[in-house]
Amino acid sequence: MQGRLVLVMCNLKARNLVGFKSHGMVLCAVATNADGSESVAFVEPPAGAVVGERVTYDGVTGGEPWTPAQVEKKKVLVSAGEGLVSDAEGVAKWNDHVMLTSAGPCTSPSIRSGILR
Template sequence: MKRSALLLSAVVTGACAFAPAPRRNTHPQQASPVEAEGTPTDKKPKKKKKPQQQQQAPAEIDVSKLNIVVGEIKKAWEHEEADKLFCEEIDCGEDEPRQIASGLRAYYNVDDLVGRRVCVLANLKARKLVGFPSHGMVLCASDEEGGVVFVDPPTDAKVGDRVTCEGFEGEPATENQVQKKKIFEKVYPDLRTDANGVACYKGKPLAVGGGTCVASLVDAQVS
């Protein structure tokens, strides 16, 4: 009896060992509609983007960016190391006279300079010319034949008065802007005297008060 029970137990145990394992559910359980949709959240309304401010167009470069003023030469002498240069002290209506070097020794004598009224480009950065600190430039007219003459302001113009041009009103640029943007290099090709010797920018006279700036050379470049 005991032997029969042991055999029966062995048969049952073997059957369990070789019985197939219960099949797993290979299909993932689908989420319930509530789980699929998720719980609703309170979303803040999106702020509308403000339209970007229109960028201001860069200021047009013209003669108004040059600070040309009336000056009077108080002193002038020959540069000791440069054969072409005069050294000048020019009153431009500021606290102190400006020192400016001009390559005019081939065209003028010292006596021609002292006491003369001239047009001075006053918003150039100071730089040394053969060791002489020059702060500005005296405007002259030059022609293809090699002539060079001063551009003269009106006789009734006052020292420090600004030279203007009708149709090109505006404030002058800073010295740094003139250098960085190469303003003079862009403007001066349109600076010329007309058939009457009047200094013009794009055909419009350079003026101080009610008078115009003139030179004795016609159809000449002004620089």
């Protein structure tokens, strides 16, 4: 992952990960292969995306980010995760809303029509 841009779901309840506390999760696209195995690839922000910027969704307005306690209590990852997919062109979406940065849509070039997690 060094030297590349990735999308991180932030403000999560801290979890131990290889000896340190993690408050985020890297977003990946997943596809099930014919043999039942899974292929996994990073969801990528477009070239020119600004490190640390907040990802938005077309047609959706949002307020301030929730705290880790709110995210945990309201089970945001469970409910929001059900709508996270990559379409037939590999564009990342949540409930049919394109996942956007200031430089354009986020994509999963190698996994199309997959789920995001």
